[in-house]
Amino acid sequence: MSGRQAEAGGGRFLSFEGIDGAGKSSHIETVAERWRAQGLEVLCTREPGGTGLAETLRELVLHQPMDALTEALLVFAARRDHLQRQVEPALARGAAVLCDRFTDATFAYQGAGRGFDPAVLAVLERWVQQDAQGRLREPQLTLWFDIDPALAAQRLAAARVPDRFERLDGAFFERVRGGYAERAAAAPQRFVRIDAAQPRDAVAAQVQQALAARGW
Numbered sequence: 001m002s003g004r005q006a007e008a009g010g011g012r013f014l015s016f017e018g019i020d021g022a023g024k025s026s027h028i029e030t031v032a033e034r035w036r037a038q039g040l041e042v043l044c045t046r047e048p049g050g051t052g053l054a055e056t057l058r059e060l061v062l063h064q065p066m067d068a069l070t071e072a073l074l075v076f077a078a079r080r081d082h083l084q085r086q087v088e089p090a091l092a093r094g095a096a097v098l099c100d101r102f103t104d105a106t107f108a109y110q111g112a113g114r115g116f117d118p119a120v121l122a123v124l125e126r127w128v129q130q131d132a133q134g135r136l137r138e139p140q141l142t143l144w145f146d147i148d149p150a151l152a153a154q155r156l157a158a159a160r161v162p163d164r165f166e167r168l169d170g171a172f173f174e175r176v177r178g179g180y181a182e183r184a185a186a187a188p189q190r191f192v193r194i195d196a197a198q199p200r201d202a203v204a205a206q207v208q209q210a211l212a213a214r215g216w
């Protein structure tokens with residue numbers, strides 16, 4: 001990861017991460033509503049996804065069989081389109097971007113989960129996210145919703161029909177969780193761990209505290 005982060009031009013770039021079923025999506029809209037009430041322009045978006053092309057790629061990644069390299073290339077292709085068409089213009093306008101997953105998910109799922117070489121992921125990351133000055137676009141703050149995979153699986157079982165990732169076993173999600181822990185340890189100034197096993201209100205309070213600590 002680069003120590004030289006691209007300027008957000010007055011905007012805010014916040015990502016939400018965690019294993020499937022951690023409960024992050026429920027909180028994105030709450031933050032968006034609060035910030036909109038403060039007069040901010042807010043873009044709520046997700047990865048893979050966020051543009052017509054990236055949503056098409058998302059459908060493939062979530063539902064078609066493929067190997068780890070194909071998966072990594074598709075999520076980075078989706079990310080490139082999403083950055084170019086949505087995220088960068090929004091940050092340049094001074095908007096707040098709330099993104100349900102970003103590149104940490106690639107290192108956690110394709111890297112730690114699938115066992116794909118993180119050095120190759122780091123090369124792709126630079127190709128996709130680096131600007132002309134060599135600065136890397138990454139979130140200013142990442143809220144990592146950390147939870148035991150068994151509890152997340154219980155929540156998901158009650159919630160919806162599983163996609164290709166959600167069908168994977170507990171061992172896969174233990175590795176993904178470990179991947180997030182490594183990313184958090186490598187970037188402690190960017191990551192805040194949220195104890196996602198708590199009841200919804202307690203999780204919301206942790207989110208609010210993390211934002212307040214940034215003056216957000």
Ligand SMILES: Nc1ncnc2c1ncn2[C@@H]1O[C@H](COP(=O)(O)OP(=O)(O)OP(=O)(O)O)[C@@H](O)[C@H]1O
Pocket residue numbers: 018019020021022023024025026027155156158159196197198199200201203
């Ligand atoms: N704190 C909580 N306690 C109990 N249930 C929760 C909590 N937070 C979310 N849930 C429930 O767990 C399920 C998964 O939540 P949600 O879809 O927000 O997770 P997610 O992290 O966005 O998952 P994914 O990444 O797979 O989309 C939903 O049914 C949601 O209502």
Ligand SMILES: Cc1cn([C@H]2C[C@H](O)[C@@H](COP(=O)(O)O)O2)c(=O)[nH]c1=O
Pocket residue numbers: 020046047048062075100101102103105106107109110165166
């Ligand atoms: C960005 C990104 C995502 N994934 C996986 C993680 C999830 O299982 C799905 C997205 O579904 P969600 O309902 O939005 O959580 O995609 C991945 O494997 N690699 C990535 O880079």
